[in-house]
Amino acid sequence: MASLISFIRERNKTTPTWLKVLVPVLALGGLGVVAILAVIVAFVITGWLGQPVPVLGFDQTFKQPIDFPHTVHAGTGQLTDASGQVRRNHVGEELEALGLDCTYCHRTVTTQANAGVPPVAQCAFCHQAIGQENSAPLTQLRTNAGIIGDGASPINWKRVHRMPDHVRFVHEPHIRYLTANPSAIGNAAEGVNEAEAVKPALTCSTCHGDVASMEQVEQVEPLKMGQCVDCHRDNGAPTDCAACHH
């Protein structure tokens, strides 16, 4: 052992300074390359299996321009804040979630390809009267709706569920089928009686998860082609490529 240490000391005396600097730099650089490769490999593998890990700016949740809580609008039962306290209005009454049907705002979902995001005017229809005056998101909404000031403009909602450009997804036939065949609904919410046709809103959870319990909407299903094809096979829907890719 002692001879080894003395050998290294002896060698270090003769090693040029540039080499002493270069070796650790290369070692660190190699580690860096390995680390970057590991991140990329993890990204690709997880992306292949489901959703990619949220690295390289690939994140599934979006900060929307207005903090729209689906819990308040589409949820049911008492509203609680982040600390678990029951939310109360300005006169101290306990607040309950509204329990709106999805189709109340996403109006074209049963007839067209896109579910549709409501115009600001539809939000303002209720919110010109309802809601606290000092609430930041509502002030933003009322500004966008032109109730406060002159700067009326649409809200630039960020799209959460996005299909690739070569996929043509149409909501209408899916909802038509699922309302008639409730047994095919995945993640079945409560109140789904398999024997009879259901309301369109109960079918949404198949692909979108329980949006009513989400403070900030995020994509919970991978929504990749494998998932589409599995469901299409199980339900006898067309698996012809041109059914969706054209």
Place this chain on the structure above:
Amino acid sequence: MAVDVDKCTGCQACVLACQVENNIPLNTQDRFERNRAISWIRVERYWEGEFPNVKARFIPVLCQHCENAPCEPVCPVFATYHNAEGMNIQVYNRCVGTRYCANGCPYIVRFFNYWEPVWPESLRNHLNPDVTIRSRGIMEKCSFCVHRIRRGVRKADSEGRALNDGEIQTACQEACPTDALVFGDMNDPDSKVSEMKKSDRYYTLLPALGTSPNVFYLAKIDEDREVAHAGAEGEAGDGH
């Protein structure tokens, strides 16, 4: 699809309609000069006779959706295949751009995207949202306006009825001022295309190749010529 050549005036409305409907990039002079222009349907023009008795003949040529398509078996990634409706389908997201299919096609109706498609800013909002924009490096061709077929089928389904004959129109058919192009279900014996198929003017393009196209043509009627190929089975199609 049936094409009544007798009705075609060579006005090119179908070409333009197809271009707009299917998000086909603008064919600049440069692209034509390099033989890389994309047009899913083209009107071929032939001159017949000597001056002063010259006649122009027009034949719209689009993907023939062959039953026995030469483009299909050569694709290494199954990006083109025959579906149950008898259409030759091009799956853009599968295509890797080998161009074997275009080399195999005797009708020259397959087109390769040599460049990323670009439109002037003023045309960006005119793009059809139902049709995928094909990026650089992949093949494309007439789809028989499959998005219109899907829309028609969906509409009929939601109304709980069967499809009516003539309900689904392709863009070229819709634009044709003389109704020379007719799209329909050839399995339905009462459809208009089935009626037209019984005509003695029936012929297909390049029948000797045995591709058995799903697009057929009705020959031109002339004052100074007998109805082409009347009763001459097997020889049909070698005239035009």
